[in-house]
Each structure stands twice: as C-alpha cells, then as structure tokens.
Amino acid sequence: MIRKILFSVLLCLAVGLPQGAWAQCQAINEAFQSGEQVVYDLYFNWKFLWKKVGIASLTTNATLYQGKQAFRYSLTSVSSKQCDFFFKMRDTLTCYTTDLLEPLYFRKAAEEGKRFTIDEAWFGYADGLSKVRQRRTWINPQRDTQEMEYSDNRCIFDMLSILAQARSYRAEDYNVGDKIEFPMATGRRVEQQTLIYRGKKNVKANNDTTYRCLVFSFVEYDKKHKEEEVITFYISDDRNHLPIRLDLYLNFGCAKAFFKRVHGNRYPLTSVVDD
Numbered sequence: 167m168i169r170k171i172l173f174s175v176l177l178c179l180a181v182g183l184p185q186g187a188w189a190q191c192q193a194i195n196e197a198f199q200s201g202e203q204v205v206y207d208l209y210f211n212w213k214f215l216w217k218k219v220g221i222a223s224l225t226t227n228a229t230l231y232q233g234k235q236a237f238r239y240s241l242t243s244v245s246s247k248q249c250d251f252f253f254k255m256r257d258t259l260t261c262y263t264t265d266l267l268e269p270l271y272f273r274k275a276a277e278e279g280k281r282f283t284i285d286e287a288w289f290g291y292a293d294g295l296s297k298v299r300q301r302r303t304w305i306n307p308q309r310d311t312q313e314m315e316y317s318d319n320r321c322i323f324d325m326l327s328i329l330a331q332a333r334s335y336r337a338e339d340y341n342v343g344d345k346i347e348f349p350m351a352t353g354r355r356v357e358q359q360t361l362i363y364r365g366k367k368n369v370k371a372n373n374d375t376t377y378r379c380l381v382f383s384f385v386e387y388d389k390k391h392k393e394e395e396v397i398t399f400y401i402s403d404d405r406n407h408l409p410i411r412l413d414l415y416l417n418f419g420c421a422k423a424f425f426k427r428v429h430g431n432r433y434p435l436t437s438v439v440d441d
Contacts, residue, residue, distance in 0.1 A: 191266075191267075191268040191269065191291065191296060191321040192264075192266040192267065192268055193266060193267045193331045193334055193335075194266070194267075194334060195237075195265075195267060195330075195334055196334040196405070197333035197334045197405060197406055197407050197432065198226050198330070198333060198406070198431075198432050199226075199430065199431075199432040200226060200227050200228035200237070200430075201226070201227065201429075201430035202225065202226045202428065202429070202430040202431055202432070203223060203224070203225045203226075203428065203429045203430055204223070204224045204225075204408060204409075204425070204427075204428045205221060205222070205223050205224075205425075205426045205427050205428070206221065206222045206223075206224075206372075206409075206423045206424060206425060206426055207221060207372045207423070207424045207426050208220045208221060208222055208243070208421070208422075208423050209421065209422045209423075209424070210420070210421045210422075211420040211421070211422075216422070219421075220243060220244050221243075221244055221426075222241065222242065222243040222244075222423065223241070223242050224239070224240070224241045225239070225240050226238070226239050226330070227240075228265075229262075231262045231264075231270055231271065234264070235264070235265045236262050236263060236264055236265065236270065237262065237263050237264075237265065237267070237330065238260065238261075238262055239259075239260070239261050239262075239263075239326045239327075239329070239330055240258065240259070240260050241257075241258070241259040241260075241325075241326060242257070242258050242259075243257040243258075244257075257274070257275070257276045257277065257278070258274070258275045259272075259273070259274045259275075259325060259326055260272070260273045260274075260326075261273070261324055261325075261326040261327050261330075263327050263330055263331075267327070267330055267331040267334075268289070268291070268321075269287075269289040269321075269322065269323055269324055269327040270288075270289055271286070271287070271288055271289065272285075272286065272287040272289075272324035272325070272326065272327070272351065272353065273285070273286050273287075273353075274286075274325070274353050280306065281306060281307070282304075282305040282306040283302060283303065283304055283305060284302070284303040284305065285300070285301070285302050285303075285352065285353020285354060286300065286301045286302075286303075286353060287299070287300045287301075287324055287351045287353050288300075289322065289351075294319060295317045295318065295319055296317065296318050296319075296320065296321050296322040297315070297316070297317045297322075298315070298316050298317075298322050298351045298356065299313070299314075299315050300313065300314050300315070300316070300351055300352075300353055300354060300355070300356075301313045301353070302353055302354050312354060314354070314355065316349075316351070316356045318349050318356070320348060320349060321348070322349045322350070322351055322356060323348060323349070323350050323351070324350065324351050324352075324353075325350070325352070328348070328350065329409075332407075333406075333407040334407075337380050337403065340363040341363070342363060342364060342365045343362065343363065343364075344362070344363045345360055345361070345362050346360070346361040346362075346363070347359065347360050347361075359384070360384070360385050360386075360387075361382050361383065361384055361385075362382065362383045362385060363380070363381075363382055364381040364382060364383055364398075365380075365381055366378060366379065366380055366381065366403060367379055367381050367400065368439050369400045369410050369411050371410050371411065371424055371425040371426070372424035372425060372426045373425070373426055373427055375438055376438070376439040376441065377400075377402050377403075377410045377425075377435070377437045377438060377439060378402070378403040378404075378437045378438075378439055379400035379401055379402060379403055379410050379411075379437065380400070380401045380402075380403050380407075381398065381399075381400055381401075382398070382399055382401065383395050383397070383398050384396050384397040384398075384399070395415060396414070396415060397412060397413065397414050397415070398412070398413040399411065399412040399413070400412075402435065402437040403437045404433065404434075404435060404436040404437040405432070405433040405436075406428075406431050406432060406433050406435065406437075408425065408428060408431070408435075409423075409425065410424075410425045411423065411424055411425065
C-alpha cells in the first residue's frame, strides 16, 4: 500500500490539460536527469508507536525501448527483517516512457505476504485516443490470467509515468483548492484519480533537513460523494519537485514515507529552509 502511494500519487502536480490525448501525453522533461536515485524510509503507526518497516528506492535512467530513446523508472520497496515476520513485502515497479514522457510499458511485481502477482500494461496512441492493454499474472496462488483493454481521449498514466511527467509541471499554474483528475492504469483496471492542491508548508525530512513543500491531497469519494482524504504528500518547492513526505491514512492505521537522500538530482535543492 505504501508503494502505491509513493507513486501513484506522487504526482500530484499532474495533468488535466484539456486537449487531445496525443498532445496531453507529451511533455518536455524539465525536472530530472538519467542516473537520479531517491531513497525513502517507510514507517507504520502501530498502537500509537511509529515503527520503521522498510525502505523504498526510485531510480531513473536513459535507455532504449524497442530500439528507440526512452526513460526507464524503477521503484523498489523492501520491508525490514523485523517487519517480514509479520508481513513480507518485496515490490518492484518498472515503467518505460518515450523521451517526451509518453507512457509505453508498466510492470509491477508484488510479493506481499504469501501472495505474488505480476501486473503489466502496454500503452498505445491512435485516432486521437490513448489505449492500454493490461494483464495480471498470478504466481502464488495460481489463478487464471486476467486481461482487459481500455481507451480514453485523455492520456492514461501508470503509477510511475504520472510521477515522471508531473514533475515538469509548474506549481504557479495551480491555485489552492484546484482539483486535478486523470485516468490511471494499475495493471488490472483503469481508475479515475483526483488530486487537490492545498498550498505550501515547511516539512522536515529524515536527513534532518527542512524543505519548503507544495502540499497535495489524494482523495476518494464515498457513495454520498463525501470527500475522504487517502494520502497527503509534500513535494519540494524547487525545480526538482522531489516527494519529501507522504502521509497515508489506512483503515487499520497510518503510514508515512520520509525522504532520506537523493543522488544525481538535476538541480540544487533550493527548497531547503535554513533553521
């Protein structure tokens, strides 16, 4: 669940530009460079105590996809040995985009407890539409493979490609309370996502440094259309737009992800606040 946060939402800074899907899916990368690696500490609230339960690492590299220039993004989440006793987590999310950040392929291998599944999504563009073909493969327990197809006149993202593209959007384009809606492929289905811009706040990370951040909320709506906050996340207010902290509200408790360090960032972290 923490993994899903870390990135589906992450990019809050996203979308909602009302044009054809082809135009929406293209963006100029202005935030990151090949070789960037970001590391997070993951925590869970257990009986009013915050316990470190694992780490997550997000890396970005230039590569080739089917012979063409592309970016490869990889997110790995690993639970600690102490946490493994209660719930083992070994998740790897991978996606490829064009050099203009259009989604091409997404894969999520999730070993969680005794369950092991692989979700995949292949993206295409034709006739003014974004199209995605998805497949879930069950490794343990063994079940029939599930497949589905979907198309939309908006760009369809996955958990990582939305992060990659949204990092290049400008915060000045948003006002407090603005809602950003977009479709996201999970590997099993396409879900409509809603993000709300909340403003700015100073946040302390796990490297004893405070950052000026943009605050976004990932929300869901119940049957009565009542808004429920699922995740609050804090993005560095500089040209890197690095996720600094994520707060996740679960039915059985709360989880947090804290920025620990970054290597290979494209720009200086000018969002650092002097104490």
